[in-house]
Ligand SMILES: Nc1ncnc2c1ncn2[C@@H]1O[C@H](COP(=O)(O)OS(=O)(=O)O)[C@@H](OP(=O)(O)O)[C@H]1O
């Protein structure tokens with residue numbers, strides 16, 4: 001619900017379509033979702049590197065980073081996670097409007113929150129990518145030692161331990177990081193972008 005009244009929309013002369021034409025590629029958000037340690041950050045970093053080499057304009061929004069700034073006032077309660085994802089949905093929409101291929105790496109555990117972001121955008125501009133990895137494997141990787149802390153009772157409400165993760169039902173892509181290498185996984189996304197003509201205007 002908007003709290004502001006008496007506000008109006010001002011259109012730009014430079015539209016998203018003009019920007020895409022100049023950039024020579026489409027803009028959209030690649031929304032990576034999955035458990036902590038599933039591989040969201042690793043894959044978005046590598047994918048962005050590949051896209052940059054091809055001359056694609058990209059930007060990466062990552063949960064850990066955004067929580068240092070824009071969303072530093074949010075914690076990990078269900079309400080705060082929902083607000084976190086709502087804001088990132090809106091930020092992604094702005095980046096898409098700016099002609100940027102945007103990569104987001106947020107756990108985004110609630111299906112409804114992700115669907116609200118989907119509903120915010122034209123259907124071809126939201127690409128949901130489920131980074132599939134069992135809790136056991138994530139916990140085995142534990143790149144930041146957070147599962148260990150959560151199991152020791154030092155972090156309350158940790159996703160997968162004592163907070164829920166709702167896997168996507170019909171994502172555009174599922175990447176199984178227990179079966180694929182980082183190279184194979186990023187290539188799977190590149191193939192999707194090429195086949196669906198995102199990398200051309
Ligand atoms: N309680 C709890 N649950 C899950 N994750 C936690 C928690 N506390 C801190 N962290 C760290 O915060 C990162 C997740 O932030 P997100 O913004 O992606 O989370 S969410 O989408 O709002 O659920 C997450 O990063 P990733 O491991 O990259 O997923 C953790 O490093």
Ligand SMILES: Nc1ncnc2c1ncn2[C@@H]1O[C@H](COP(=O)(O)OP(=O)(O)O)[C@@H](O)[C@H]1O
Nearest residue numbers: 036037038039040041042141143177180181182
């Ligand atoms: N196929 C894979 N894809 C992504 N990460 C992988 C893969 N195989 C192993 N890993 C490792 O798993 C960990 C994933 O951590 P990270 O990318 O921070 O996950 P997330 O951002 O989802 O929390 C890294 O240590 C990475 O090297």
